[in-house]
Amino acid sequence: MAELYERLRAAIVDERPVALATVIEGHNAGAKLVVEPDGDIFGTLGHPELDRIVSRDAVGELAAGRTGVRHYGAEGQARETDVSVFIESFSPPPIMLVFGAVDFTAALARSGKLLGFNVIVADARSVFATVKRFPMADRVLVAWPDEVFDIYGDRLGPHDAVCILTHDPKFDVPAVQRAVATDVGYIGVMGSRRTHATRLERLREVGVDEKGIDRLMAPIGLDIGSRTPEEAAISVCAEIIANRTGHSAPSLRDSDGPIHRPPADG
Amino acid sequence: MKEILADLDAWKAEGRRVALARVVNVEGSGPRDPGAAMAVSDNGDVIGSVSGGCVEGAVVVEAIDILDTGERRMVSFGYSDDEAFAVGLTCGGTIHLFIEPLDW
Numbered sequence: 543m544a545e546l547y548e549r550l551r552a553a554i555v556d557e558r559p560v561a562l563a564t565v566i567e568g569h570n571a572g573a574k575l576v577v578e579p580d581g582d583i584f585g586t587l588g589h590p591e592l593d594r595i596v597s598r599d600a601v602g603e604l605a606a607g608r609t610g611v612r613h614y615g616a617e618g619q620a621r622e623t624d625v626s627v628f629i630e631s632f633s634p635p636p637i638m639l640v641f642g643a644v645d646f647t648a649a650l651a652r653s654g655k656l657l658g659f660n661v662i663v664a665d666a667r668s669v670f671a672t673v674k675r676f677p678m679a680d681r682v683l684v685a686w687p688d689e690v691f692d693i694y695g696d697r698l699g700p701h702d703a704v705c706i707l708t709h710d711p712k713f714d715v716p717a718v719q720r721a722v723a724t725d726v727g728y729i730g731v732m733g734s735r736r737t738h739a740t741r742l743e744r745l746r747e748v749g750v751d752e753k754g755i756d757r758l759m760a761p762i763g764l765d766i767g768s769r770t771p772e773e774a775a776i777s778v779c780a781e782i783i784a785n786r787t788g789h790s791a792p793s794l795r796d797s798d799g800p801i802h803r804p805p806a807d808g
Numbered sequence: 809m810k811e812i813l814a815d816l817d818a819w820k821a822e823g824r825r826v827a828l829a830r831v832v833n834v835e836g837s838g839p840r841d842p843g844a845a846m847a848v849s850d851n852g853d854v855i856g857s858v859s860g861g862c863v864e865g866a867v868v869v870e871a872i873d874i875l876d877t878g879e880r881r882m883v884s885f886g887y888s889d890d891e892a893f894a895v896g897l898t899c900g901g902t903i904h905l906f907i908e909p910l911d912w
Contacts, residue, residue: 544820546912551817554810566832566906572880574912609843611833628832628906630843632810 549576549584550632557634561600563587568625569616579604587627592618596627604631607701635660639694641687641717642707643670646732649771650705651679653779659703664690666713687717691724698726703782705762709733715744722754728785730762730778734801759785761801765792769802809845812856816847816910825850826910827871831858836901847910850875858905859885870907880908
């Protein structure tokens with residue numbers, strides 16, 4: 543029976559999406575089905591029809607990254623509750639693409655790892671984009687934004703993040719252009735309000751529409767008064783979480799005035 | 809379960825018997841989402857967590873019983889205000905766990 547565990551384990555370790563369906567109530571409690579995104583199955587819940595219906599549902603749950611209990615008839619019938627099946631989705635870690643090998647990048651890469659991101663640091667300048675400077679990153683690419691999006695663009699979804707830290711129009715304009723063309727959940731762009739105002743002009747010139755511009759979190763991060771690269775990294779990561787969950791938090795984008803104000807109590 | 813996979817592998821390699829507890833459903837406010845998992849080995853070692861520390865002790869007791877009997881089952885924990893020291897979630901929610909031997 544250890545083969546079920548091995549199948550599941552191999553997919554998780556190889557970072558392939560996989561779902562595990564387990565009968566938790568009803569006939570055959572404990573029976574399991576490992577379901578892959580293409581609908582391939584291993585194991586059985588005890589009835590071929592039940593396997594077919596549950597695997598179909600599991601593919602959907604896996605695509606949405608959801609985990610929960612569903613109810614079926616003994617042969618997979620809808621609107622019946624003979625069998626309760628726990629469908630657990632195992633998705634590969636979300637991706638954080640960081641553009642710009644700057645001081646702040648190392649702190650952000652570390653915080654990204656803490657949150658479980660697969661962190662990729664990219665910069666077109668080979669002197670700066672080195673594994674030695676960013677040993678905590680899962681991958682360091684010497685590449686222009688276009689090349690990076692050619693690799694990762696199609697994989698980006700609601701749980702992924704793009705952080706553009708270059709504040710150089712040469713890099714950040716093409717990076718934003720490509721980022722807004724993806725389904726990525728978070729796009730943060732570093733720079734002062736003034737930098738961002740000129741950046742917006744350039745973005746509109748190259749045809750980024752208002753819907754795209756509205757997705758940009760710029761200046762990047764929550765308004766928590768962070769000063770050091772590590773504090774700023776926390777503010778960005780917190781903004782990524784708030785953005786994903788839809789909870790309100792004081793983003794710098796939604797306030798006025800200098801980003802680095804003196805502390806209120808001196 | 810992802811978080812405890814490496815430890816589970818090690819236990820399996822050592823030939824330990826293991827009970828796996830997974831959160832399958834949470835009603836109301838709960839500290840961990842469905843999918844949170846902990847495991848208990850036959851010599852009482854524990855890895856992972858299924859709540860903010862509220863019910864882990866009781867889960868260990870259930871898990872050891874399940875290792876003895878081999879009977880997998882659903883176990884639920886809710887808010888308990890009738891007994892001062894009863895096992896329950898202080899956050900007011902209810903969590904439903906599926907606990908089973910890791911024999912698959």
